[in-house]
Amino acid sequence: MKFSSTYIVTLGSHSALQILKGAKDEGFKTAVVCTPKQTTLYRNYDKFIDEIIQIDSWASFPQMEKRLIKQNSIIVPHGSFVAYLGMERNKQMRVPYFGNKLVLDWESNRKMQREWMIAADVKVPHKFKKGDKIDRPVIVKSHGAQGGKGYFVAKNQKELDEKLKVFSEEKFIVQEYVIGVPVYIHFFYSPLTEKLEVMSVDKRYETNVDSLGRIPARNQKGLKIEPTFEVVANIPMAIRESMLAEAMAMGDRVINVSKKLVPPKGLFGPFCLETIITSTDEIYVMEISARIVAGTNCFIDGSPYTYLLYDEPMSTGRRIAREIKLAIKKKRLKEVLD
């Protein structure tokens, strides 16, 4: 297989621009599959997008598959795949897919994710069981909530009981609210070099929780504002170097455990540990995203960390394309595709 005649394809949303720019920089052909309302955006980037494949709705995606396979395509998934296609259609996709689809089951299930993190000796927020007494602030997360929608916080048992009375969701978890700063650490694990790389770090700008501090507490009184956690944007960060060492060690353990949970390949490619760092420097992992996250969009021209390893702008999108290119050259493509 020649990489210059291979298409890197993704769905139009999330980090598609980064993925396709990176693929073009690495010498691939590129295509984006999108619905009509996104076409104008991607047309503006025809400098690095060779083909725009428009479909009426995401439900029509399976009909495109034959064409994509025929034109020698590799799909690069991102955070909107499961949301747009649904878990089953995502898993059943026949177009060669960068990543390990078996990891999706572990990523999408909070209980399994927790088992994974605990097995990797990573701190996770305490989870209260039904009937447990609440002895600290908590965050209540409804089942399948996305982007922090459908969450609420309570500072004690009394407030939790009151809020649960009017909570419409049936399935939810009650988790310790960790006081600290949220830090999102983006990694890339290469099964070809067996090396873990820190790609970049971001924090999220969430509405309205990130704006509450702008209104003094005395002015908030009576307004009945509840914090919500919907992501609006991402902000680049550089973390203390001593914390980077701990983050790397955590990332390594997460990868090692994944090889046991979903053998033999485990998790590879891009992933993100979504952490909260406390005032005592403890790093809690709220969640793992086992694919490229939107926070990497802050680093399309590289990050301070990729600058240390590469003499050229290296985004996570480009790093994925570089891995595919290397796999083609080494005739090891099967190891990175599903």
Ligand code: ATP
């Ligand atoms: P996504 O899938 O986009 O990552 P999500 O719906 O899974 O979002 P989380 O990332 O779990 O949501 O959480 C959204 C936000 O809620 C976090 O960025 C953080 O601000 C806050 N949050 C979640 N869990 C905790 C916790 N245990 N302690 C403190 N804050 C939390």
